[in-house]
Amino acid sequence: MSRFSELLVAGCLIAAAAGASANSSFPGVGRAATPAEVKAWDIDVRPDFKGLPPGKGSVDQGIELWEAKCTACHGSFGESNEVFTPLVGGTTKEDIATGRVGAYIRQDAPQRSTLMKVPTLSTLWDYINRAMPWNAPKSLSPDEVYAVLAYLLHLGEIVPADFTLSDKNIAEVQQRMPNRNGMTTKHGMWDIKGKPDVKNVACMKNCKTQITMGSSLPDYARDAHGNLADQNRGIGAVRGQQTSEGAGGGAAAPAPHPAMELMKKSGCSGCHGIASKILGPSLRDIAKRYKDDRGAESQLIGRVKAGGSGSWGDVAMPPQAHVSDADTAALIKWILSGSPEN
Amino acid sequence: MSQITPRPGRIQRAPEGFLSPEQIREVSAGRRDFLRTAFASASMVVAGTSVARAADGDPAILTLPEHSTTLGRPVAERPYGAPSQFEAGLRRRESPGLTRVAGSSVSFSPLQGLFGIITPSGLHFERHHQGWHDIDPARHRLMINGLVKEARVYTMDDLMRLPSVSRIHFIECGANTGMEWGNVAVPTVQYSHGMLSCSEFTGVPLSVLLDDCGIDRKRAKFVLAEGADGSSMTRTISLDRALDDVLVAWGQNGEMLRPENGYPLRLVVPGVQGVSWVKWLRRIEVGDQPWATKDEAVHYIDLMPDGTHRQYTSIQECKSVITTPSGGQTLLDKGFHNITGLAWSGRGKVKRVDVSVDGGRNWRTARLETPVLSKALTRFNIDWVWDGSPAILQSRAIDETGYVQPTYAQLRAVRGTRSIYHNNAIQSWKLADSGDVSNVQVF
Numbered sequence: 179m180s181r182f183s184e185l186l187v188a189g190c191l192i193a194a195a196a197g198a199s200a201n202s203s204f205p206g207v208g209r210a211a212t213p214a215e216v217k218a219w220d221i222d223v224r225p226d227f228k229g230l231p232p233g234k235g236s237v238d239q240g241i242e243l244w245e246a247k248c249t250a251c252h253g254s255f256g257e258s259n260e261v262f263t264p265l266v267g268g269t270t271k272e273d274i275a276t277g278r279v280g281a282y283i284r285q286d287a288p289q290r291s292t293l294m295k296v297p298t299l300s301t302l303w304d305y306i307n308r309a310m311p312w313n314a315p316k317s318l319s320p321d322e323v324y325a326v327l328a329y330l331l332h333l334g335e336i337v338p339a340d341f342t343l344s345d346k347n348i349a350e351v352q353q354r355m356p357n358r359n360g361m362t363t364k365h366g367m368w369d370i371k372g373k374p375d376v377k378n379v380a381c382m383k384n385c386k387t388q389i390t391m392g393s394s395l396p397d398y399a400r401d402a403h404g405n406l407a408d409q410n411r412g413i414g415a416v417r418g419q420q421t422s423e424g425a426g427g428g429a430a431a432p433a434p435h436p437a438m439e440l441m442k443k444s445g446c447s448g449c450h451g452i453a454s455k456i457l458g459p460s461l462r463d464i465a466k467r468y469k470d471d472r473g474a475e476s477q478l479i480g481r482v483k484a485g486g487s488g489s490w491g492d493v494a495m496p497p498q499a500h501v502s503d504a505d506t507a508a509l510i511k512w513i514l515s516g517s518p519e520n
Numbered sequence: 521m522s523q524i525t526p527r528p529g530r531i532q533r534a535p536e537g538f539l540s541p542e543q544i545r546e547v548s549a550g551r552r553d554f555l556r557t558a559f560a561s562a563s564m565v566v567a568g569t570s571v572a573r574a575a576d577g578d579p580a581i582l583t584l585p586e587h588s589t590t591l592g593r594p595v596a597e598r599p600y601g602a603p604s605q606f607e608a609g610l611r612r613r614e615s616p617g618l619t620r621v622a623g624s625s626v627s628f629s630p631l632q633g634l635f636g637i638i639t640p641s642g643l644h645f646e647r648h649h650q651g652w653h654d655i656d657p658a659r660h661r662l663m664i665n666g667l668v669k670e671a672r673v674y675t676m677d678d679l680m681r682l683p684s685v686s687r688i689h690f691i692e693c694g695a696n697t698g699m700e701w702g703n704v705a706v707p708t709v710q711y712s713h714g715m716l717s718c719s720e721f722t723g724v725p726l727s728v729l730l731d732d733c734g735i736d737r738k739r740a741k742f743v744l745a746e747g748a749d750g751s752s753m754t755r756t757i758s759l760d761r762a763l764d765d766v767l768v769a770w771g772q773n774g775e776m777l778r779p780e781n782g783y784p785l786r787l788v789v790p791g792v793q794g795v796s797w798v799k800w801l802r803r804i805e806v807g808d809q810p811w812a813t814k815d816e817a818v819h820y821i822d823l824m825p826d827g828t829h830r831q832y833t834s835i836q837e838c839k840s841v842i843t844t845p846s847g848g849q850t851l852l853d854k855g856f857h858n859i860t861g862l863a864w865s866g867r868g869k870v871k872r873v874d875v876s877v878d879g880g881r882n883w884r885t886a887r888l889e890t891p892v893l894s895k896a897l898t899r900f901n902i903d904w905v906w907d908g909s910p911a912i913l914q915s916r917a918i919d920e921t922g923y924v925q926p927t928y929a930q931l932r933a934v935r936g937t938r939s940i941y942h943n944n945a946i947q948s949w950k951l952a953d954s955g956d957v958s959n960v961q962v963f
Binding site for chain 2: 202206209211220222224225259260261262295296302309363367372374377382384392393394395400402406410411419457
């Protein structure tokens with residue numbers, strides 16, 4: 179639809195709603211929302227399940243959907259640490275009974291999984307519905323949300339393998355969430371006038387007799403953030419420390435290779451790091467694999483356009499058809515040349 | 521060689537500009553006096569071409585540079601200006617290994633090189649949960665629904681017709697300094713405190729819009745703010761905040777918001793952690809219960825020593841940090857230095873900042889530079905003459921409620937070390953006799 183006809187449609191809506199907005203102190207500004215508009219956007223689900231659409235989905239249905247839509251990033255069992263922290267793990271039968279995750283009290287949890295934290299099941303329904311899969315948010319039907327959530331709950335042994343989650347039983351299942359009793363709002367940081375829990379006094383003279391060094395940056399971490407000389411100005415009272423080889427002192431950095439910008443613009447950077455694997459392999463690894471393969475260039479152009487999986491693993495690359503032929507060719511040439519940054 | 525050495529103490533405001541890696545190493549090794557020779561040899565190079573002028577003074581003065589003797593570039597060559605090529609070091613950066621994918625990650629503001637209280641819009645920190653978009657403002661809408669007389673829709677045209685206000689406020693991520701709860705983890709203030717920025721925001725008070733829709737003041741207790749991006753970020757905001765100073769903003773530092781900061785519309789929730797400042801704002805719902813959304817039931821919850829999580833921790837308590845000298849920097853010489861930093865409080869104005877150079881034994885009160893505004897960054901400065909011996913620099917802010925920024929020991933005694941969020945402890949920077957500054961925690 180052209181911008182002009184869109185304006186016309188919007189104009190008609192405004193005219194239709196004009197009578198309803200007589201209360202406004204700003205005549206001519208804003209209009210009443212139509213019921214269909216409110217329905218389209220008002221998707222939130224509260225802990226009392228206000229806003230939850232009716233529907234249902236079984237663990238079995240969930241397994242299939244999960245494999246197709248969630249496994250790539252979260253692992254088959256919600257255990258993956260690759261793209262995000264694990265969704266599942268660290269909860270026990272006893273936690274389900276008490277509603278308190280014991281690992282926090284024992285302090286033996288290496289990581290906090292989603293199920294170890296979330297007290298309310300509504301939260302997961304609402305979030306998966308609005309935001310997952312990460313690369314295609316809002317693409318699941320309500321029944322699909324129930325199904326993948328049923329599978330997720332089953333992975334946490336909160337519901338049995340033959341369970342069907344629905345709007346009818348979701349409130350009961352919420353009463354089995356392992357950390358449902360693990361939250362508190364007894365603190366002073368919700369209300370602006372709340373009472374602080376930590377207290378210091380402004381001593382000015384001879385406040386301590388001894389200074390104990392508690393912690394300092396380990397040597398190996400000194401250059402983990404790159405060359406600090408390049409991250410400070412080259413004039414003034416201080417310079418950045420030289421923590422690795424580089425120009426130093428804030429001198430003009432060499433211009434980045436134009437392909438770097440093209441990578442970002444074309445959306446490749448989200449999945450491919452130059453030297454690091456993200457969802458897809460690192461670009462340098464791709465160059466390494468096809469180093470001696472003369473046909474690689476045209477072959478890879480085709481693969482990028484068509485997408486697919488199997489060359490590097492089970493995760494698929496979506497078809498990159500939105501990128502022009504010239505850009506794809508330029509990118510592949512650059513990747514195969516080892517992805518020089520400048 | 522050093523026949524042109526100027527007065528001692530005036531040596532390294534080096535017109536020759538940048539130090540080579542070699543020279544920086546020399547500085548790090550404690551040989552600050554080498555700069556004299558460096559200066560002299562730079563002069564010698566010039567002397568080779570233009571007849572032994574070095575003896576007369578600084579070649580940067582004596583030999584006219586190209587920019588003084590040639591025609592410069594025309595107006596509007598860069599219709600949207602950009603920083604000098606010599607400022608390339610100061611940019612937003614990610615902390616390697618902190619997150620797994622760049623679409624759900626953080627980039628930090630380079631606080632170590634910023635002045636005053638306003639963060640340049642291009643250096644404002646970023647936190648996205650599902651990437652960012654550059655949204656066509658003509659197609660953007662704000663809807664208000666829930667406990668209101670009439671659910672309403674506003675276009676950007678509508679919103680920008682309304683009476684607007686402009687206010688300067690800080691925004692700090694609740695997880696700022698979160699990597700440092702247990703121990704020192706990062707080298708510089710960019711990574712330790714750089715999820716912090718401050719801008720002048722322009723928009724319409726949310727209370728004006730809520731009134732326009734006829735908010736049900738009897739039943740309303742909370743509002744939900746929702747973004748238009750893939751994550752449709754949602755956060756519950758208590759009604760007293762919503763009706764107080766919250767803005768629905770489109771302007772930032774005189775221009776429109778940057779896309780990474782929510783163009784064309786974001787919520788500004790002064791004093792409250794950044795996650796509530798919902799970007800690409802599409803909807804406000806008025807309700808009577810909190811929503812327990814993903815980012816208030818799975819994240820942005822603070823783990824306490826007893827194994828409970830605090831939910832709906834929102835207010836950013838009083839905090840400060842010295843930005844120069846700070847971790848990863850090297851002082852080039854003994855003598856006079858201006859210790860400078862930032863202080864802020866989510867509960868109001870900063871009342872006072874004290875600075876210690878001996879690890880918290882003794883404190884002196886710093887100057888607060890104007891403006892000192894409520895829920896805004898406040899710049900502090902204090903004079904210091906460094907005698908070349910090791911020192912530990914700290915700042916301690918006090919806000920108008922009388923709250924004093926705590927030490928690590930005090931904070932951990934109550935909240936343990938596993939919280940991730942709301943670390944507002946006093947920061948320590950250790951200055952070695954070499955001039956190198958590093959990140960430490962002291963007790």
